[in-house]
Amino acid sequence: MVEDFASLAARIAADARFGRVAARLCDDVLSFYATTPGAMRLLGDQGQMRVLVICYHLHPDIRLAAVQKLTPAEVASPNRVAAALKLLTGQQALLPGEGTDRRARPLRLSPGGQALAEAFLMMMVGAGAPFAGARLSRDHCRAYASDYLLATLAGGGGIRAGPVAERTQTLKGGALLSLELMRRGLDPDDPTPFSRKGFAARFGMSRAQVIALLAALEEAGWATLADGRLQPTPLAMEGGRVWLSRFLAISATVLDGRFGEVVAASRARRAAERMAAQARTTSAG
Numbered sequence: 001m002v003e004d005f006a007s008l009a010a011r012i013a014a015d016a017r018f019g020r021v022a023a024r025l026c027d028d029v030l031s032f033y034a035t036t037p038g039a040m041r042l043l044g045d046q047g048q049m050r051v052l053v054i055c056y057h058l059h060p061d062i063r064l065a066a067v068q069k070l071t072p073a074e075v076a077s078p079n080r081v082a083a084a085l086k087l088l089t090g091q092q093a094l095l096p097g098e099g100t101d102r103r104a105r106p107l108r109l110s111p112g113g114q115a116l117a118e119a120f121l122m123m124m125v126g127a128g129a130p131f132a133g134a135r136l137s138r139d140h141c142r143a144y145a146s147d148y149l150l151a152t153l154a155g156g157g158g159i160r161a162g163p164v165a166e167r168t169q170t171l172k173g174g175a176l177l178s179l180e181l182m183r184r185g186l187d188p189d190d191p192t193p194f195s196r197k198g199f200a201a202r203f204g205m206s207r208a209q210v211i212a213l214l215a216a217l218e219e220a221g222w223a224t225l226a227d228g229r230l231q232p233t234p235l236a237m238e239g240g241r242v243w244l245s246r247f248l249a250i251s252a253t254v255l256d257g258r259f260g261e262v263v264a265a266s267r268a269r270r271a272a273e274r275m276a277a278q279a280r281t282t283s284a285g
Contacts, residue, residue: 004266013245022244025127026183047076051084056117057145060108128251177213182240185232193228
């Protein structure tokens with residue numbers, strides 16, 4: 001029987017390797033953003049990440065309406081999608097395609113834009129390698145960009161991280177601070193004090209942005225900061241394990257070519273649960 005994502009993620013979270021693999025994922029993503037030119041500017045929040053992945057999926061025929069259609073409203077509004085495309089074009093990550101009418105011409109990724117998207121996708125998909133049997137290749141970037149996008153649009157696949165994590169990720173740098181929080185929770189012996197100024201400088205943010213993100217995490221009950229020690233709460237560690245284990249499950253199934261069948265199994269389980277709940281309600285009435 002094919003596992004659904006909830007079962008697969010739970011099995012990964014219970015694996016003895018999970019803590020080490022999850023901590024490395026956090027480190028790798030943070031290092032990518034700190035050292036890759038343009039990453040923070042062009043991929044700084046969940047909406048921007050989504051737009052670049054969609055552009056990679058649509059390349060070389062990228063059109064505003066198509067990108068907006070593939071972007072859920074809770075991730076980015078149509079106006080934010082338009083702004084993200086304008087920024088990518090301004091930074092020459094996107095270039096005009098062929099055609100005589102400039103207004104009707106599609107966009108395409110520049111070599112630099114394509115390299116940035118592939119570096120981001122290779123990092124994301126490669127995270128699941130310890131739990132997969134296949135070796136990472138560029139073909140997996142295409143699979144992730146297409147299958148994952150379509151699965152999140154249809155819904156019911158059990159691949160969403162959760163409301164708190166998603167809310168934070170819609171803010172500039174929110175995903176990075178969440179990962180820093182998880183990294184410290186997975187490595188509680190790390191003696192390095194947290195510095196708002198240092199975090200802001202590392203990722204090209206303002207100190208005010210970092211303070212606002214910390215306030216959002218503290219308000220959600222995910223973080224505490226005292227005497228320079230940024231620590232996740234038990235609620236954050238529980239939610240973070242779900243978030244990271246589901247992410248690793250997605251990466252592993254993309255690598256193994258099983259993503260579609262696991263999404264189908266997740267939807268079937270959700271449908272069965274809904275039918276059972278309706279039957280209970282009917283019999284109780």
